[in-house]
Amino acid sequence: MDLDPSSALVLFSGGQDSTTCLAWALSRYQRVETIGFSYGQRHAVEMEVREPVRRAIAGLSVVWANRLGPDRVVSLDVLGSISKSALTADLPMETRPDGLPVTFVPGRNLVFLTFAAIVAYQRGLKHVVAGVCETDFSGYPDCRDDTVKALQVAINLGMEARLVLETPLMWIDKADTWRLAESMGGHALVDLIVEETHTCYLGDRARRHDWGVGCGACDACRLRANGWSRYRA
Amino acid sequence: MDLDPSSALVLFSGGQDSTTCLAWALSRYQRVETIGFSYGQRHAVEMEVREPVRRAIAGLSVVWANRLGPDRVVSLDVLGSISKSALTADLPMETRPDGLPVTFVPGRNLVFLTFAAIVAYQRGLKHVVAGVCETDFSGYPDCRDDTVKALQVAINLGMEARLVLETPLMWIDKADTWRLAESMGGHALVDLIVEETHTCYLGDRARRHDWGVGCGACDACRLRANGWSRYRA
Numbered sequence: 001m002d003l004d005p006s007s008a009l010v011l012f013s014g015g016q017d018s019t020t021c022l023a024w025a026l027s028r029y030q031r032v033e034t035i036g037f038s039y040g041q042r043h044a045v046e047m048e049v050r051e052p053v054r055r056a057i058a059g060l061s062v063v064w065a066n067r068l069g070p071d072r073v074v075s076l077d078v079l080g081s082i083s084k085s086a087l088t089a090d091l092p093m094e095t096r097p098d099g100l101p102v103t104f105v106p107g108r109n110l111v112f113l114t115f116a117a118i119v120a121y122q123r124g125l126k127h128v129v130a131g132v133c134e135t136d137f138s139g140y141p142d143c144r145d146d147t148v149k150a151l152q153v154a155i156n157l158g159m160e161a162r163l164v165l166e167t168p169l170m171w172i173d174k175a176d177t178w179r180l181a182e183s184m185g186g187h188a189l190v191d192l193i194v195e196e197t198h199t200c201y202l203g204d205r206a207r208r209h210d211w212g213v214g215c216g217a218c219d220a221c222r223l224r225a226n227g228w229s230r231y232r233a
Numbered sequence: 234m235d236l237d238p239s240s241a242l243v244l245f246s247g248g249q250d251s252t253t254c255l256a257w258a259l260s261r262y263q264r265v266e267t268i269g270f271s272y273g274q275r276h277a278v279e280m281e282v283r284e285p286v287r288r289a290i291a292g293l294s295v296v297w298a299n300r301l302g303p304d305r306v307v308s309l310d311v312l313g314s315i316s317k318s319a320l321t322a323d324l325p326m327e328t329r330p331d332g333l334p335v336t337f338v339p340g341r342n343l344v345f346l347t348f349a350a351i352v353a354y355q356r357g358l359k360h361v362v363a364g365v366c367e368t369d370f371s372g373y374p375d376c377r378d379d380t381v382k383a384l385q386v387a388i389n390l391g392m393e394a395r396l397v398l399e400t401p402l403m404w405i406d407k408a409d410t411w412r413l414a415e416s417m418g419g420h421a422l423v424d425l426i427v428e429e430t431h432t433c434y435l436g437d438r439a440r441r442h443d444w445g446v447g448c449g450a451c452d453a454c455r456l457r458a459n460g461w462s463r464y465r466a
Binding site for chain 1: 307308311314315316317320338344347348350354355356374379380383387388390391392393
């Protein structure tokens with residue numbers, strides 16, 4: 001299987017991080033496709049903003065518009081069936097204290113990256129770009145650099161391929177993520193991310209802040225707000 | 234998460250290899266659960282024989298019966314949606330010349346092992362046992378020892394766990410797989426595998442041979458028949 005070295009598949013959820021990754025990929029590869037995963041409680045909102053964000057990104061630049069290829073959404077509702085709550089006793093709450101659904105599955109990003117790699121392989125796309133990050137977002141060992149690099153080896157051995165898992169946000173914090181967006185697409189891209197992307201765990205699309213929409217209280221909103229205020233300072 | 238060192242989760246498809254692995258696990262661990270994956274064309278037949286094989290295995294030994302815990306089946310029909318045929322042009326045939334469905338997905342065992350590891354982790358089962366094998370079954374890089382070992386590292390980094398992926402058949406051929414079964418469960422286990430398990434790619438349950446049921450012509454049947462004749466010689 002020939003992989004096109006100037007191509008990429010971006011794990012794209014419609015949030016700040018993956019939108020920044022999409023711009024990053026469009027800045028350097030000739031052919032960029034996107035993939036998303038539907039699962040659990042959050043996907044309704046996340047899925048809604050994906051296509052508007054893609055359209056807005058393509059509207060920023062003719063070059064980017066020409067590079068942006070198809071999107072696909074893979075249904076991974078099966079993750080809910082192997083969550084702790086599905087395997088053991090029923091858990092009463094629909095949301096855990098950290099804002100994650102009770103269907104949260106440890107190692108979930110291993111699954112997302114593996115499915116993305118399989119699709120990339122079959123589409124001939126050499127780079128798989130994911131917005132995982134060690135810096136701000138503690139607690140997810142499957143977002144760590146060691147995990148991603150070990151997984152790249154396992155995936156390439158398992159498919160006899162030479163895919164590259166790219167994680168442009170791995171070592172930067174949320175303020176630098178805004179700066180990265182500005183460096184690639186200027187204030188137009190920053191404004192787009194503020195206006196169009198969705199990060200809030202609770203799916204709140206009503207409350208507006210200077211950094212975008214969201215409940216403002218969940219971990220994801222607080223991270224985004226904090227990064228924004230440091231970026232603006 | 235505490236993993237019980239005397240426990241295992243066996244990837245169990247109802248075929249010769251995974252049934253031998255189930256006996257292998259029951260011979261050495263106190264608590265053994267099974268997991269299967271439904272996908273593509275073959276699962277109808279495979280799923281039908283799973284429970285009879287489990288019951289028959291438990292019927293061989295009171296010790297094994299006491300050790301055998303619950304079974305679960307995870308639906309991975311989503312693999313069909315990321316197969317080559319789903320992502321690109323329609324492919325006319327329902328079965329490829331090698332007997333695999335057109336929904337075959339490279340790297341599929343990476344997905345199975347990762348899902349099994351996630352379930353094992355949440356169930357507290359330390360060993361994940363898979364009947365993958367380098368010796369007879371060429372062509373599947375995701376069945377190779379290097380792949381499985383790299384994946385163990387990625388999975389353990391990704392879940393901060395110390396799971397062990399066990400592959401008792403990795404370096405033995407199909408004749409030795411019959412010998413291994415005999416060494417663990419005598420002729421009763423060998424007979425059970427002949428009578429109850431299903432290997433045939435085409436799902437043929439009608440034609441009987443001295444090594445079991447199957448079309449006798451597909452790659453899987455030929456491997457099984459060849460191993461049987463060398464074992465009996």
